[in-house]
Every structure is written in C-alpha cells, then in structure tokens.
Amino acid sequence: MFPAGYTTISRRAMLNRSAVGFGSLALASMLGQDARADAPARPLAPAAPHFPARAKRVIFLFMSGGPSQVDTFDYKPLLTRDDGKPLPFEKPRVQFNSTANLLKSPWEFKQYGESGLWVSDLFPHVAQRVDELCMIHSMHGTNPAHGGAVMKVHTGSDNFVRPSIGSWVSYGLGTENQNLPAFVTICPTLAFGGINNWSSAFLPAVYQGTPFGNAAVPSAKAEVKYIRNSRWPREVQEIQLRQLARMNLEHQSHSGPEASLDARISSFELAFRMQNELPKVEDLSGESEATQKLYGLDNPVTANFGRMCLKARRFAEAGVRFIQVTHNDDKVQWDQHSDLKAGHEKNAKEVDLPIAGLLYDLKARGLLEDTLVWWGGEFGRTPTAEGGGTGRDHNQEGFTMWLAGGGVKGGFRYGSTDDYGYYAAENKVHIHDLHATMLHLLGLDHERLTYRHAGRDFRLTDVHGKVVTDVIS
C-alpha cells in the first residue's frame, strides 16, 4: 500500500524536524561523516535470497560478436579430418548468411590441468586456469542476428524490451554497498539493443545498470555520467547541498504529504557519497605493480581490457552485485565472417591474459568462491566456411559459454555439440536455462523472481528455463 522505502526514510525526516533540529542530521550523513549509520530501507537494501546462495555476485565477460566455439573451447577432431567436405547433415532452416563446406580450425587444441579439458592455442593463459572452468558446450539460442541474440543473452527476449539480467539480480538481491550502484556495465556497446541491454525496462529505475563509458571510449576514460563536477570546489558543493537540504525541508513542511520528497532529499545525500566513493573504487593506482601486470596493464595490447577486468574485481570487492565487462572494438569484435585467423588471434590476445589474471586474482583473494564469472558471446560460429573460406557465420544452434566460481563445478564440461560443433546435441542448454541456473546459484528461483507489469507477472526466463543442476558443485 505504501511506496517501498517510505517508512524508514520518513522516520529520519521526522528526526530531522523534532529531535536534532533543522537539517543537521541530514547534513551530517550527506557529508559522509556517518554515511551508513541510518542507512534507510531503500529498494536496493540487501534482500534475502529465496534459498541459500552459492554466489553473491556476477562478473559477466561479454565477448561481443560471437567467438567461435570450434576454435576456442569445443575440440572437434572430425572437423579437422573432414576439412573442405560438405556438412554431412542439414543446415538450419534459418541461417544468417549461407555458408560452404566444413572449415577446420587453424589452431591446435591441447589438454590442460588435472581435468584435462581441451583448450585451443588461442587461450594459453586461460588454459592454465582450466580447472576453475565449467564449460557448457551445448549452449543454444534463438536468434542468428547480432541484435536479437545480444538482447536475448542480456534480457531473455530478442524482440521485446525487457529488464536486463543485471536488473533482475539487483531487484532480487539488492546490493551490499549503498554508496555504489548495484549493477554496473563497463564500456558496453551502444549497438544491438544499446541501453536495453542494461536497462531495467519496466522494473523501477533504481535497478538499471550504470554504464561506465561505452565501447567507443577507452576504458581508462570510461566513467559514470555526471560523477564529477568540473567547476565547483568541494566546499561550494557542500554549501549548496546544505542550503538545498534546508530549503527542501522547509518546502516539505507546507506542501502536503508526498513520500518522494523525502526520497529526493536522501538521493542528494547518496549522490554526494557516490561522487566521493566511486572514483576511489575506480582508482587503480593503489594496485601493486604485480597486480597490474597480472591483468596486462603493462602491455598496450591487453591494457584496455585488463583495466576493465581489474575494475571489475574492485567493484566485486566493494560489494557491487552485477558487473559486466564488454569486449567490443570499433567493429563487432569477434564477428569474423572472414579472416578468422587474424581476427580471432587479435581478439584472443587482448582478453586471454586479463581473464586469466582476473580468475587468478579472484581466487587468491577468496572472492572466486562466491563470485560467478560468466564468459561468452551472443552466439558461436558455424563450423562451415564463409567469406571465401576464411571465416565463419553466426551460429545460435550450438556454442560454448563457460562459468567459473560461484558454486559451479571447476574443470568440468557439460553437454556437447555434434561431431562438427554445429548443433547442440547432448544435454542442451538454452539461454533461458543458463539464466535460470545463474539465478539459482544466486539463491533466486527464476519462477518466483517476478514483477507485475501491464497486467501480468514477468520473469527473466519468460515461460521457459530449467536449472541445470549438474553444473552445480
């Protein structure tokens, strides 16, 4: 009946008026002297999961464009053997482009770790961490075009605007650090759904993702809009905010009851705290040289993505719930319709070391245990050739994503594609199933995490999704 968060905020507003006097308490917390003492029950307050969670947060390493499964993690000896021959079974009814015969991978695969999982030469550093990875080889989706597939991965829907998975998670679990956004996305692409991929759609706006720059901005320059003031010294802003608090309380005393007036007063306090806090979390200068090196910050090839990964770890430490990092250059990064060899090699070089560094660092700090790392693109690629035999087309019928940490089995492979890596074959996992599984690991039942909008209950998985219990440790 009452708007969420109204009661406690108002209790404090009352205190302001009666006990402590006009505005002084509000001001105290505004200036960061006692930021958490009276943390009001905001919609982003940490919420209990439906059942005990295995993961507290997610880091999504999104490989925009669709990395090829048969060139990275899904080893297919028959594809090598039958290079140049026709695919011995039907291609799907709906294909993005038409493709020719089978094309073997230009990279060698080797087995790594105690688990002996196969990894291609594209990912030598990630290969060293293979015993942390839970590879799902039988992923499949519904849409063979970038736009639909990117939105599907992020929102569960390829043709409607729906809340992003990060928004659902923030809605379900709130966040641990009220001074930071619950859901951040670093250098996301503005193409293929753009903000819809981190928007809260019909969920309340507090659950939307906060973008740090976009794919056109180098990660060193990526920041939250309006997070700093270009003009006023801090002291001036403090005077402004103190005056604002005074005026707002005065206004409130003669304007009638309206819950959001209180909320707006608190929002300036939170904004001021965020403005102080965020740059600290983003500041990498305190990280040791060894750590910076671990993420490849010392090398121009890996520095851009490495910086995103390192920030992701810092956000994870600071209690951010859902962190997305996007690998997307000024083209569609992993989209090698032709020149697979050069393209994938360049791409893998940029991310391989930073990802391995992130996994190592999370593990070393004890964070991997309750941080679910999710790697993948919007789809995979065809084992058949395109682009005059030098590239591969989009393939939503079967591809690999991997998870690590956060309650999944390490050094584990689940499901498989056919002999050539075209279709998901055994233990198929749809995007909806993966979403359901990830929510499950976070302690959320995907069928119960619902929101009533336009007359019905919506959920991330729509009417689909099955938790893949076999991947859970």
Added chain:
Amino acid sequence: MVTAFLCAVLLAQTPPTSEESASQESIRHFETSVRPLLIEQCQKCHGETKQWANLRLDSREAMLKGGDNGPVIVPGKPDESMLIRAVKHVDENLKMPEEGKLTDAQIDSLVKWVEQGAPYPDGAVAKAHHRDPNHWAFQPMTPQAIPAVQNTAWPQSPIDYFVLSQLEANHLTPAIPADKRTLIRRVKYDLTGLPPTPQEVTAFLADESPDAFARLVDRLLDSPAYGEHWGRHWLDVARYADSNGLDENVAHGNAWRYRDYVVSSINQDKPLNQFIVEQLAGDLLPHESESQLHAHLIATGFLSIGPKVLAEVDQPKMRMDIVDEQIDAVGKVFLGMTIGCARCHDHKFDPIQTADYYALAGIFKSTKTMDTYVKVAKWHENLLPSAEATAIQAAYDQELATKKQSVEAFVAAADKAAKDGLAPGTAAPEKLETLYPEATTAELAKLRAALTAFETAGPDLPTTMGVAEDEVTDVAIHIRGDTQKLGNVVPRHTPPVMRGAQVPEFNTQSSGRLQLANWLVDPQHPLTARVFVNRVWRWRFGRGLVRTVDNFGLLGEAPSHPQLLDWLAQRFVADGWSLKSLHRLMLNSSTYQQSSIPQAGTVEHDFDNRLLGRFSLRRLTAEEVRDSLLAVSGQLDSTLGGPVLKVKNRGYLFDHTSIDLTDYTSNRRSLYLPVIRNNVFDLFQLLDFPDPAIPTGDRAASTVAPQALLMMNSEFVMQSADKLALRVQAEPGTTAEQLGLLTRLLNAREATSEEIESQTKLLAELEQSLASAEPDSRVRSQQAWSALCQTLLAANEFIYVK
C-alpha cells in the same frame, strides 16, 4: 496539519505482520504457479466438465473431500497427500497426469503449496482469474445520475459531486482551495508543461472576476504550447521515436511528421474519434484537401512507428512479429488490453482467445507495413502528393532520361569508333564493347555506375511512415506462436467479449482496418472512451481512476470511482469527443482546485489519495525539467515543429562503433529533441522518460541518486544557472530585489524576508569559499550567484508542482 502528517508516518511504519506477508506470499505462489498448473494439467479430467474417479481438483473443499480413493491433500503434509504422491510417481499404480510426468519445478510448486496449507482462494478471485466475460470493463456503459452530497456549496463541476459523495461516505472533508499563485503554476504546467512568468502571475492575481480561472484555462488551451505538452502525452502511448531501436537502430527520418500531426490535432481539438480513425485507417478515408490527405497518410504512422527487428533472418517470423507489435499497441493504447498475450495461447486472465488474436492478425497482415522483409528490412512510406512532389518527380525523370541518353550517346560514339577502327573485311564481334580502348571502357563503366546509383537512390520525394492495403487474407492460428505450425484459419473479427459496439463485417476487398477503427469509436464501445478519459485523468491527477491505465483487463485494478468514470466517458462522447471540453470539465472543478495540504484525518484514512481529498503533488517530467530550466534562464527557443535529425532517413544512428551521432544541443522544447531508442537522451533517461519502444500511459516518477548527480554536476544545469543568474542580476535594483525576482521566476511567489536574508548570507558564504580559487571579485560574485541559482533550480519547490 503537520500532526496529521506525522501520524500518518507513524501508521505507515507498522510493517505487515510476518503472517500476513506469508499468506500473501503463499497466495501469490498459488495464483502464479499452482492454479495455472491445476487448470492446465488436472482439471480437464478432474474439473467442471469431467470428474474422473469422482474427483474434482478445482477447489480446496473438493480436494479435501477427495474422490473414489479418499482425500487427495493433507494441508501442511505433502508426503501424506495423494496428489503429491501421484505427481511424483511414488506409487506404481498412481501416476498423474497421464500425459506425462510434470517437471521437477512444477512438482516442487505443488509440494510447496501443500506445505503452505494448500490455500485456494475461491469466489471472486477465482472467477476473476478465469477469463470472466462479465468483467466490468467489457460491459456497456450505463447512464449515471449525479450523486447527492451534503456540502452542496463545494461542487463547481459535476465531477465534484462524484468525488465529494465518496469523501463524505468515508467521513472525509476535501482540502481547502489552493491559493491563486499555486493554481496558476499548477494549471500552467498541466496544460503547457511550462512555468508561469511573473507577468502572468501578476495579471492573474489582479483579475478578481469570478471566471478569472476559467478564462486562464481558455487562454492556455489556445496557446500552441498546449498541443506541444498534451501531444507529448499521446506520443508516450504511441511509442513515438525518431529511430527504430532494437537491432538495427536506423533513423525514422520522417517520424517528425507524425509528431507534428499529433501536436496540431491536439491544438485544433480534433475530435478524438476522428483522431483514432485517422491513425488506424487514414489512408482509407476520403479527403477534401491536399493538407487533409497528408494528415490522413501521416496519421497511419502510428501503426508503423513501433520497433522492428529489421535483421530478423526468419522472414515469416519478422512479418508476424511486426503484426504482433501492432496488435499489442492497438490493444494497449485504445482498449487497455494486453491482447498480445494471446499470440501463443489463450489469454491467461482475460477472455481473449488465440483465435481472437489471429482474427486481428488477419487485419494487420492484410496491411502493408513493410516494403521488404529481406534484412535489413525496409518499412513502407507513403508519398505525400503535392505540386512540389510532382515537380521533384518530373525533374528527376528528366534528369534520369538525360543521363540515360548521354550513356547511349557515349556508347554509340564508341561503337562507331570501334567499327571504324576495324581492319577492312573483319567481321564486327557481337559485342563491340570488347573492342573499346581501355580508357573508353573505364569511362563507360563510370558513367553506368553513376546512372545506376542515381536510379537506385530515386527522387528525394516527401514521404511519410505509414501503411497501405496489402493482399487481403485471413490468418491461421500459429500454434504456440510458431510460424511453421499452423492451425485453423480464423476469419477476421473483433474480440467478441467487448459488448455494445456494432459488430463490424469484414470482406475480401479491404484489410478491415477501417472497420476496426469504426468499431473502436462506436459510442457504445465499452472500452475506448473509458480508456481515453482515464488516461486524461491520469495525466491530470497523477493516477487514473483505473490506476492500471494500460490494463482494463481482469488483472487491472478496479476503478476507484466507477460511476464517475462512466459518467465522464459518456459526457466526453456526448461533447463530440472534445479533449478541450474534457479539460474544462476537469480543471473548472473544486476537485482540481484543492490545496495539496489535506484536512486533518484525511491522510490516515486515505494515504494514497484514492478518494481525491487533496491535490497530489507531482514531480516535473523530464521535458518539464529541461524546458523550465531553459524558460527561467531566458534561453527557450519556441520554434514549432519540423524535422530534427541530422542523420538521413534510414541511416544508422548507431552502428557497431557506439559513436553517438545524435545532437541534443538545441534550445528548443524537449518535444523537439530526437527520441532515439536504445540510447534515449541521458537527461530524459534519468528523469523517467518512458521507453519509447513500449506504449506507456503511466510514466514512473522515480527518485534516484543519478538524478541528483545530474542536478549537481551537469553542464546543462550549471549553464542554465549562469544564464538565470545573469538575467536576475541584469535587473536594476538591490540584491534583495534581485533575489525577489529569482523567487518569482522560479516559484511564482514572493520571497519571505527570512529567505532574502538567508540567501544574501549564502551569497557571501559562497563568495568566501570561492576566494582562493577565483581572484577576480566580480567573477567571484557572478559565480556565487550562479551557485545559488543552481541550488534553487535543484530544489524540490522548483521540481515539484503542488
């Protein structure tokens, strides 16, 4: 009053008991996970029509009573419940359902429900969730008498009798009338989205005639800013955007024509029934002038402007997705119904069957929305015929002919040269071009390429997004929405559950859009007028009489004032569907003119203000915030209408580079800033501008920290503050007088002497704190004023309307 408010706060602090929330949670679980399961999986054989084993599973009593084998549930004890044992396949001879085992998740849902004591709300709720055709919104409107009230001095408008009678029934008293300053600020924002100028305030205060307010309303309704503001409301529901969004974010280069059509229709007070018919079937209407023809064609942009997956490779799916988007929009916008839900299955809650959905799909599939479905697909645009268009076409045709002729002449000359160059007696080859010298071949290729490019580009004619008739067809049911699994063909028809309007007849000559439109605006239609007046009520009072403005179905909320809703809808129709008349009716009421400060006792009984015992405060919308900043700082450019995009029609606003090609630097009203799907202007995004891909009749008004950051740190806000400061300081007079003007500009009131004093002190304080950073005292003073202005612009008093 303050006491009353504090009491309310104390009351509000009492959280629901854990028992209450537990039972709410279990009922929610039942309604979302268990009831649908029982209906779909069990009640075909154990329900109203069949009772196998003499068992019914459609009420708690029936399950407790059980069938041939005894009770099937033991509340709280799933292990002892036969229902659970049966679905878990515990016993070899009792495995249900017979069609196949339920999923683990479904079984878990049932187990949990039994654990929770097997709550099974029946009666109204059960009925409400069963596609009840007797739901109030499907019934014809009935004539309403004006109710009697005790306090006959209060009502000014018939509306007031309906409101007051309910307040009185609840022993509540309306708030006192708002003062004139509050009223002019309120009504100016409500009708135009702009703050009143100090001159307007002075004039209104000076006008002591009894009809001063009514005349103010008339004046505002006549200003172009009225159509700009109310047109924007319509654009919210029409999901207006200047780009496609979704996967291929290309420019709707001609969408502005639809936007201007909406604004001018509202300003002309075009009857709403006509407005609706034009948007659905303008291309099928007769016209009396070229401008009317243009308006009709532009209006159908409503059907075309939705988001489309233009690179969808599955073409039949793309086609049906577009049809679906149209059905969804028409359903929500005009009927307040979520008809789109019936694409894959009968509507779960409303009496809309899949067949009803595909009956409507036939209408839109017989409509030409797209020119091609080949990725990247192209939407259709209608030519806007005019003398100018004819001239452009003629000039183009002539240029094309000239270009063709010059290519032919070039070939003829080259051929001749080639022939002449042949050795005597040599036979000319079939293709003389093979004999051309290299330079000639290259030149010819260039000429031909230019010609092809010219032909492909076509003439740059004035066109508008919109629809036309296509091949007329009825559509088969797509089983589970799948274009590859077709069921029976359904003749086009309107949803039979909506009773009252004349049922239209469809034929094989036309898509049926015109029939659909005429059916919608039939004065006896149970939904169209109700839905529309309710939208207007929402835009005016902050909440609809039916709060779920886009959903009048069974999951929507019941109206707070059902008689008022029906009375208003019928009055609206009787007044010729005139929006301006509806405004006058609402604005010239005591209900509207109340203060926002409630009488003692009101808040305790009616915290949410459902009974309208006071005016509800509202935050300015995104556009109002921006327009107000521009207006008070003297920067607003009030140019009307026209195109706004710098990217050409169908060009990419965003490609994979993520570089933003949109320009938001104009000082025109926010209505004229580009609405770019997938990347709405950040100031708009932050202040709850609706997602322009979805019809939205009920904008959110969130309060989040990034909004505060915007007010604190954005260049736009700081520059507006600079301009405002300069404007105020340019006024001759003392600092106190200048500060007085500031309050008049921003808040439509006089500053108190305490405020002047406090702001004067603040200026000094700010100047002092700037001392180290800024040596020039004049600049420092200017900056201090600017910082003060920024603070006032961020204040609740400026950002809220009371």
